[in-house]
Amino acid sequence: MAKLNDGESKTKILGAQNHVETQEEEEVVLEAAIDTWKYVLGYVEMAAVKCAIELGISEAMENHGQPITLSELSTSLDCSPSSLHRIMRLLVHQKLFKETISPEDQTKYYSLTPITRLLKNHDHSMAALVLLESSPVMLAPWHALSGRVRDEGRAAFEATHGESLWDYNAKHPKHSKLVNDAMASNARIVLPVVLKGRAEVFEGIGTVVDVGGGNGSALQTMIKAFPWIKGINFDLPHVVAAAPEIAGVEHVGGSMLEFVPKADAAFVMNVLHDWGDEECITILRKCREAVPKDKGKVIMVEAVIKEEKHEIDDEKEEKLKGLRLMMDMVMMAHTTTGKERTQQEWEYVVTQAGFTKCIVKPIQAIPSIIIAYP
Numbered sequence: 182m183a184k185l186n187d188g189e190s191k192t193k194i195l196g197a198q199n200h201v202e203t204q205e206e207e208e209v210v211l212e213a214a215i216d217t218w219k220y221v222l223g224y225v226e227m228a229a230v231k232c233a234i235e236l237g238i239s240e241a242m243e244n245h246g247q248p249i250t251l252s253e254l255s256t257s258l259d260c261s262p263s264s265l266h267r268i269m270r271l272l273v274h275q276k277l278f279k280e281t282i283s284p285e286d287q288t289k290y291y292s293l294t295p296i297t298r299l300l301k302n303h304d305h306s307m308a309a310l311v312l313l314e315s316s317p318v319m320l321a322p323w324h325a326l327s328g329r330v331r332d333e334g335r336a337a338f339e340a341t342h343g344e345s346l347w348d349y350n351a352k353h354p355k356h357s358k359l360v361n362d363a364m365a366s367n368a369r370i371v372l373p374v375v376l377k378g379r380a381e382v383f384e385g386i387g388t389v390v391d392v393g394g395g396n397g398s399a400l401q402t403m404i405k406a407f408p409w410i411k412g413i414n415f416d417l418p419h420v421v422a423a424a425p426e427i428a429g430v431e432h433v434g435g436s437m438l439e440f441v442p443k444a445d446a447a448f449v450m451n452v453l454h455d456w457g458d459e460e461c462i463t464i465l466r467k468c469r470e471a472v473p474k475d476k477g478k479v480i481m482v483e484a485v486i487k488e489e490k491h492e493i494d495d496e497k498e499e500k501l502k503g504l505r506l507m508m509d510m511v512m513m514a515h516t517t518t519g520k521e522r523t524q525q526e527w528e529y530v531v532t533q534a535g536f537t538k539c540i541v542k543p544i545q546a547i548p549s550i551i552i553a554y555p
């Protein structure tokens with residue numbers, strides 16, 4: 182082989198390296214471009230799921246009682262088979278519905294999966310949550326998120342709708358119902374996990390005030406599990422005015438920033454994350470004043486963000502951490518000062534509110550149980 186002189190060999194090696202790097206770079210860029218489409222089309226899954234809920238696809242499948250063909254489904258829903266086929270093709274691909282093909286005549290049959298079972302109308306449905314978060318009112322503030330990040334004082338919901346979510350709800354009963362229905366469906370799913378995993382938390386309690394309790398669904402589930410408990414559902418006047426009557430529950434209207442009705446224990450679920458530290462401390466103080474000093478407690482059901490990487494050791498926890506971080510973005514988009522908190526941040530607000538002890542009990546869900554003792 183002919184020996185290359187110094188200049189020649191450098192050029193060849195450099196050339197070869199450049200070539201390899203370019204190829205690798207090209208692959209990295211192509212891969213990144215494919216991954217980036219996830220963000221370009223991020224809204225499509227939510228929109229298709231919302232469409233499936235509005236059409237009542239899960240209910241039609243459930244009512245059919247066995248795997249259903251496209252033509253049966255389109256007849257039952259009274260909609261165009263070709264458009265329905267396109268929606269189903271995507272949702273099957275995303276594993277939201279199951280598709281089986283008959284070996285005899287190649288007919289396709291659709292059936293429900295555990296996820297789409299949660300999207301049909303029943304007590305443990307999550308459909309109301311999808312309908313709320315995909316509503317134009319809740320989607321619009323996301324366009325003001327960067328403004329909120331640049332300037333803490335420019336709350337995204339206010340910048341979009343001119344007032345806070347709670348003031349907006351007071352004037353828009355239809356949207357208020359959407360919020361209350363969504364919160365109630367979440368409460369019906371989370372509360373059994375709270376009660377099952379940590380029933381001892383509720384031992385010895387005769388009366389509970391649910392602070393920011395929405396339409397009373399959490400108390401209803403609690404009383405079903407512990408029938409001796411008397412409940413006070415405390416929320417804004419327009420919310421309790423629209424709440425259904427529930428045996429064993431008294432609805433009381435007012436503002437938790439001003440007072441909290443007295444009870445053996447105060448229960449606060451998905452409420453404190455709607456508020457900044459200052460309001461949070463005020464609400465917690467009112468809760469502390471509402472329960473007996475010697476044996477009272479405040480039971481919070483709120484997310485605790487884990488910041489350290491090494492704290493996460495399993496796949497489910499990693500998934501839950503991602504959801505909690507997304508909930509933090511929801512707080513940024515939909516509330517004025519709200520945020521999800523780390524354990525240290527919880528300890529800070531609880532201590533500032535005058536409590537002497539605080540215990541965090543994790544459960545298999547987005548929130549944990551945080552108990553504060555006066």
Ligand SMILES: C[S@@+](CC[C@H](N)C(=O)[O-])C[C@H]1O[C@@H](n2cnc3c(N)ncnc32)[C@H](O)[C@@H]1O
Binds near residue numbers: 364365450
């Ligand atoms: C995110 S929702 C949670 C509802 C319920 N705790 C649940 O988890 O299903 C927050 C609740 O706080 C209520 N809320 C907002 N401001 C309030 C105030 N100043 N006093 C009492 N409740 C308030 C809202 O009306 C709403 O029902």
